[in-house]
Amino acid sequence: MNSQQNKITQLFNIQYPIIQAGMIWHSGWKLASAVSNCGGLGLIGAGSMYPDILRENIQKCKQATDKPFGVNVPMLYPNLDEVIQIILEEGVKIVFTSAGNPKTYTETLQKEGLKVAHVVSSTKFAMKCEEAGVDAVVAEGFEAGGHNGRDETTTFCLIPNVRKHISKPLIAAGGIALGSQMKAAMILGADGVQIGSRFAATVEASAHENWKNKITELQEGDTHLTLKELAPVRMVKNKFFNELEEIYNVGRNKESLIASLGRARAKKGMFEGDMEEGELEIGQVSALIDEVLPVETVFQNLLKEFNEINTPSL
Numbered sequence: 001m002n003s004q005q006n007k008i009t010q011l012f013n014i015q016y017p018i019i020q021a022g023m024i025w026h027s028g029w030k031l032a033s034a035v036s037n038c039g040g041l042g043l044i045g046a047g048s049m050y051p052d053i054l055r056e057n058i059q060k061c062k063q064a065t066d067k068p069f070g071v072n073v074p075m076l077y078p079n080l081d082e083v084i085q086i087i088l089e090e091g092v093k094i095v096f097t098s099a100g101n102p103k104t105y106t107e108t109l110q111k112e113g114l115k116v117a118h119v120v121s122s123t124k125f126a127m128k129c130e131e132a133g134v135d136a137v138v139a140e141g142f143e144a145g146g147h148n149g150r151d152e153t154t155t156f157c158l159i160p161n162v163r164k165h166i167s168k169p170l171i172a173a174g175g176i177a178l179g180s181q182m183k184a185a186m187i188l189g190a191d192g193v194q195i196g197s198r199f200a201a202t203v204e205a206s207a208h209e210n211w212k213n214k215i216t217e218l219q220e221g222d223t224h225l226t227l228k229e230l231a232p233v234r235m236v237k238n239k240f241f242n243e244l245e246e247i248y249n250v251g252r253n254k255e256s257l258i259a260s261l262g263r264a265r266a267k268k269g270m271f272e273g274d275m276e277e278g279e280l281e282i283g284q285v286s287a288l289i290d291e292v293l294p295v296e297t298v299f300q301n302l303l304k305e306f307n308e309i310n311t312p313s314l
């Protein structure tokens with residue numbers, strides 16, 4: 001890919017339309033600044049950070065890059081108003097909201113001069129984002145790691161449908177780790193891509209080494225989308241997953257139990273490295289990830305693969 005401008009590079013003032021997804025327990029200032037320094041858009045994941053830790057990460061990111069970066073705010077978590085206040089005080093210019101209503105913060109942030117993107121997993125919600133006036137929509141398919149939609153719509157089906165129904169800049173997410181996948185997403189109608197799992201297995205990600213190495217060993221079929229009636233999440237089928245399935249099937253105290261298990265278990269797995277008792281969020285594309293790499297190498301590979309593909313004509 002040559003660094004030609006398109007809707008996404010212009011919107012965020014970046015070189016390539018490649019966004020590193022905000023990911024709990026992975027995307028601190030090191031990952032976000034490394035991606036921004038390569039010409040993409042790095043996002044700090046606020047979802048696993050107490051407010052003071054978020055502030056520290058933003059300040060360190062500002063030191064580590066003079067390129068644009070943003071903050072991902074999943075609206076599932078507490079302290080949201082405080083998080084937004086910190087983002088404004090620290091002069092962050094870009095926010096990606098997810099797991100909530102795009103109307104809640106879009107106008108407030110835009111009035112302060114920020115660009116706002118919102119993550120959805122269906123065409124219906126993509127249209128709601130457009131109504132809410134967001135600057136860009138991230139449409140995330142069923143393959144994606146982490147929290148997801150209930151409808152099991154794959155990226156391949158979601159992107160063309162969203163493209164048909166909205167005119168805002170569109171970012172495809174879910175199942176993108178190779179240049180060929182990025183090119184496919186853009187042929188389907190996306191203006192850029194948001195990549196999670198591939199950046200989770202990088203040297204700069206803040207996750208535990210046990211987990212990063214585990215990602216490189218995962219095979220097709222090793223992840224599953226569970227908790228669909230509560231907060232659907234794609235994770236590895238380990239001991240914790242099996243326990244969760246049992247509790248969930250019995251239906252006893254499920255909401256409070258799963259909520260409390262889920263949050264602590266994500267830290268235990270991905271940050272503390274317990275591969276059996278912890279919750280391990282990752283996408284289907286993990287089957288294509290064989291190595292923990294520096295961000296710069298991930299970028300070089302993506303761009304090389306992207307440029308080498310000649311799209312066939314019939």
Ligand SMILES: Cc1cc2nc3c(=O)[nH]c(=O)nc-3n(C[C@H](O)[C@H](O)[C@H](O)COP(=O)(O)O)c2cc1C
Pocket residue numbers: 021022023024026045046047048072073074097098099119140143144145146147173174175176194195196197198200270281282283284285
């Ligand atoms: C470990 C992990 C943690 C995630 N945490 C978040 C999060 O905090 N906020 C969010 O909006 N999405 C989160 N996601 C979803 C990503 O932002 C992204 O949309 C998704 O990973 C894209 O699909 P891929 O994993 O196939 O690249 C997470 C994904 C992973 C793999």
